[in-house]
Amino acid sequence: MGTEVITSLEQVQQLEVKPDRRFYSAEHGEIASGATTDIYFVRTYEILKSLGKVDTVVTAEIFPRRAGILCGVNEVLELLRDKKVTVYGLPEGSPFEPKEVVMRIQGPYSEFGLFETTLLGMLASSSGWATAAREIREAAGEHPFVCFGARHVHPAVAPVMERAAIVGGADGASCILAAKLAGREPQGTVPHAVFLIIGDTVEGALAYDRLMPPDAKRTILIDTFKDEAEEALRVASALGPALAGVRLDTPSERGGVTPELVREVRYRLDMAGFNHVGIFVSGGLTPERIRTLIEAGADAFGVGSYISGAAPIDMTMDLKEVDGRPVAKRGRLPGLVPNPRLVQLK
Structure with missing residues (x-):
């Protein structure tokens, strides 16, 4: 049995929030029921139903205000999975231009009109995150980067954000559920807390090497x-060939990770014969900083807040x-806007 959709003001009034509810976020059933839509779409449904027009067949087009990478398409299709509509659109991960039609939905208004808020929110947020990740990918080139942004949202x-980052070009995500949703395994090492509790970087590195599974890269925070x-140099001497990389996450209070710091670390590792050890950088990274750090010798990145x-x-x-x-509202041209890039998605 499908989820009952909220189609009347009476249902809105009867909707109760249980006092023992643990979190404020919407559950899947609440999204599917229309509980996260704007109230004016329920009012619209009631008016059209009273006039016998709620099942009028319409065609709706969705377009963005600026260029980017389209993401959230799969969630929209899930939202409309049981609806009697036809959907055309750009595939997940496609680039788009300002005001380009990225999705077209055809069917009775009653089948999808209530979900305008929901599906636009899915596309808007995920596309924003995927677009930022694509900007990082373009700056990083062939150098890998992982999304570390879960702590900021x-x-x-x-999980939605970090999955969108992977769609946009990230090589992985640290958030467990995000990586799993994208068909990947989560990536990441350990935080400063491990070393602060142990009391020594090398001792912590040796424990990591001893206890973590073989497929966990030995990249150590230094x-x-x-x-x-x-x-x-201390960590490289202790782990030898097992060490895959060192991670620089120097805080802003100490000037952050600078190109000069990366150059020095790279130089001293090479001079000591540890050419195999890569340099992984994280902390406040932007496309501009990544380009500069690559020139200095950085090999991989963890990107959070930019995405x-x-x-x-x-x-x-x-x-x-x-x-x-x-038809069209004032300021827009009536009728469908041609876009040969659209393919039938449903």
């Missing part, structure tokens, strides 16, 4: 206690046909 949407170059803090890409849904007749 509400946990209810962290900025907890001492000079990063010194710690890099997680990306603004949603504003999406608009317009009715362009009613019963096959071209």
Whole structure:
């Protein structure tokens, strides 16, 4: 049995929030029922139903305000899975231009009109995150980067965000559920807390090497206690060929990770014969910083706030046909906007 959809103001009034509810985030059933839509779409449904027009066949088109990478398509298709509609759109991960039609939905208004808020939100947020990740990918080139942004957003949407980052070009995600949703395994090492509790970077590195499974890369954080170059050499000497890389996450209070620091660490590792050890950088990274750090010798990156803090890409849904007749609000042209890139998705 499918989820009952909220189609009346009476249902809205009867909707109760249980006092023992643990979190504020919407559950899957609440999203599917329309509980996260704007109230004015329920009012619209009631008015159209009273006039005998709620099942009017319409065609709606969705377009963005700025260019980006489309993401959230799969969730929209899940939202509309049991609806009697036809969906055309750009596939997940496609680039798009401002005001390009990225999705077209055809069917009775009663089948999807209530979900305008929901499906636009899915596309807007995920496309914003995927677009930011693509900007990082373009800056990083062939150098791998992992999304570390889960800590910057509400946990209810962290998996959505980091999965969108992978769609945009990230090589992986640290959030467990996000990686699993993308068909990957989560990536990451350990935080400063391990070394602070143990009391020594090398001792922590040896414990990591001894206890972690073979498929866990031996990339060790080296900025907890001492000079990063010194710690890099200590860890490399202790782990030898097993060490895959050292991670620099120097805080802003100490100037952050600078190109000069990366150059020194790279130089001293090479001079000591540890050419196989890569340099992984994280902390406040932007496309511009990544380009500079690659020139200095950085090999891979962990990117958080640049992706997680990306603004949603504003999406608009317009009715362009009613019963096959071209229509449009003032300022827009009536009828469908041609886009040969659209493919049938449902």
